[in-house]
Amino acid sequence: MIRLTQRILIDDKPKKVFALISDPARYPDFFVGITRWKPMTKKKRGQGARYRVLMAVGSIEAGGTVKVERWDENVLITWGSEAGVEQRGRWELHPTDEGTELLLQIEFALSGGPVGWAVERLAGRTVVRNMWATLLAARRLIEMERP
Secondary structure, three states: OEEEEEEEEEOOOHHHHHHHHOOHHHHHHHOOOEEEEEEOOOOOOOOOOEEEEEEEEOOEEEEEEEEEEEEEOOOEEEEEEEEEOEEEEEEEEEEEOOEEEEEEEEEEEOOOHHHHHHHHHHHHHHHHHHHHHHHHHHHHHHHHOOO
16 A cells, blocks of 8 residues: 655644535545545535545546545544545644644555556556645635635
């Protein structure tokens, strides 16, 4: 399994940052590479919510069904795969004197032995670029939405 981590400092309080990252309806506004984040349950937010998630990696879309495993208001959201590509992810918020450090971590594994391992590494390059672009877009949205 490959683990990718990116972080950024946002000049705002954790509550404001969490409001954005905890709202799947806003993901098209900032989550770069995600082509679908569709609720699969009536519960659309919080622990236990399930989603159909697809991410563009080059010319293909990969993903599956994920479930929110942990939801700590203004601190942490984690998810893991139930079907499709094996994956885990997390948003972590850490208050600082300058604002909030936002961390995005995505882990995934592709089947296929040595070939799968090589494809994982290649896909990882695209995913990590998308993660960084996602954090930059989130920061722009949050810092621009100030009253």
